[in-house]
Amino acid sequence: MNLEKIFKNKKVIVTGHTGFKGSWLTLWLTEIGANVLGVSKDIPTIPSHYELLGLGKRIKSKKIDIQNLKEIKKIIKSFKPDFIFHLAAQSIVRKSYSSTIETWKTNLMGTVNILESLKENKKETITVIITSDKCYKNIETKKGYKENDILGGEDPYGASKSAAEIAINSYIKSFFNKKNNKNFIVSTRAGNVIGGGDWSDNRLIPDCIKSWTRKRTTKIRNPESTRPWQHVLEVVYGYLLLAKKIKHNKKLHGHSFNFGPNMKRNFKVIDVLNKSRLFWKDINWKIEKKKSFKENTLLNLNNAKARKYLKWKPLLSFEKTVKLTIDWYRCYSLKDKRLIFKKSVDQIKTYKQLI
Incomplete structure (x- = not known):
């Protein structure tokens, strides 16, 4: 899939570009020649994949809170993007309990601000909005949630x-459904994403890496919980491919797509730990019996729609997913930014060879 032809020299806004997925997406876009404008309110973690890659020197970047409608309107009007990838979010389930209002403002009103700003957009623009697999009403089913299943979310993050x-659906039906419409919008819902460069708190791999690099024992909350684990590059490729497909097939406007591993390849938290041990020796963990907040124990996504309409499919085995992730962090432990940049670019090149 030749993405260069689609994105080279095109104007692309990435909100949340300083985050984990946002930095990988931004790196891939710069590697294929896109003119990227990043929009984020801050650097969300220390360390930061974005800073380690030196992306601030390779793209234009604006420090803007996604909640600031006036500034978001101004950016879209002045930059006139061909593509928008909206990733800015409060993305941690646990934090949504302690920062509930902020979670709602960022995840709901931040998205509304993008949509509201597009009402004044006169240029044809493809917008890919990233939500979450947690948006579904969880009924602990093994069948896997489809895009037309009931929305829900018991915790503040999932509900937001x-x-x-x-x-998104309301704005599309109300404002972006006319014959002369210039805005083509889709949403995506991805499973649990792992990969190098994630330093967020209360996530499995980052928590483990922080402990293992200090030769400490990791506390694990729900070892038997099943999650649709997938590498960050599987998802980033899905975002880019979706943007390409809707550019050529406007009938996809208003659709939502799941990006997740094949359901037979969903694994438990304990499986991720055991597989990690193959690539990072002498790691240890213990089970934390006390639960401070509720989490779903079973979460599966059905990726049939993405397979059918986008020709997207998972390309990495579970073992390869974990290996790429652990390899990146082992590279990081050498504390050489040049090696980290090369490792990240090399992993994108390796993945592209599979496409």
């Missing part, structure tokens, strides 16, 4: 993402 999906 579900609400964002409702807002």
